[in-house]
């Protein structure tokens with residue numbers, strides 16, 4: 001069973017090349033992590049004292065203003081960052097999707113990139129070979145797939161990357177919001193695939209500034225603030241507190257049901 005546990009974890013970034021006097025003068029702004037002033041080298045405390053247990057079936061949205069620590073938390077959950085203090089344990093195969101373009105090679109063809117990107121995301125070559133046709137169809141790139149990636153427009157690269165990302169079978173899916181920056185029309189087409197991807201994955205953590213996306217993919221949320229967990233609860237509770245208004249207000253029963261956001265009765269049935 002997949003799970004991620006984090007105990008009292010902190011992540012610090014020492015800034016060796018900073019002009020420490022001016023850094024030390026820096027106050028804690030609304031955006032950004034806390035800049036520690038005790039040591040000689042300025043330290044950005046990107047995460048502080050995070051304790052968290054995520055289980056199979058969790059679909060967690062990460063919200064918070066710029067620099068609150070969402071991306072750093074995703075990297076900690078992926079095992080990319082080790083905690084500076086505290087500890088973490090990851091059970092399961094992680095697919096970190098932080099940047100759609102990562103792992104793509106401009107000099108090789110679209111077809112070859114499909115395989116390489118899949119390997120990056122924890123799939124095997126055989127598994128990716130079986131998916132090539134489906135990805136080709138979804139991305140609508142036709143003969144371009146035999147051409148080197150450097151001949152693609154930005155939009156074409158995104159189509160390919162999104163096709164690959166939504167074809168994988170992750171146990172733990174960690175999504176950073178870049179995925180929301182995709183061309184709206186194409187994203188509409190990708191929506192069903194994205195939803196299916198999330199359904200297939202055992203555990204999702206998704207950092208996003210988009211209510212719409214969070215509502216579509218997540219049922220619970222964590223509000224990050226200056227590197228700390230300010231609140232954890234249902235998506236509706238957290239968004240209402242974070243935004244100061246209930247984003248679900250005025251939605252019909254059907255809309256809430258479609259989004260899987262109906263409150264659950266004590267017997268486990270939707271209200």
Ligand SMILES: Nc1ncnc2c1ncn2[C@@H]1O[C@H](COP(=O)(O)OP(=O)(O)OP(=O)(O)O)[C@@H](O)[C@H]1O
Pocket residue numbers: 013031032033034044045046064065066067068069070071072073224
């Ligand atoms: N590699 C790094 N080196 C130094 N500081 C970093 C590094 N990565 C993140 N930080 C700092 O850690 C803090 C948290 O950053 P993080 O990227 O996790 O925020 P975020 O919530 O994802 O922000 P956004 O919504 O803008 O993407 C910020 O103050 C940032 O400046």
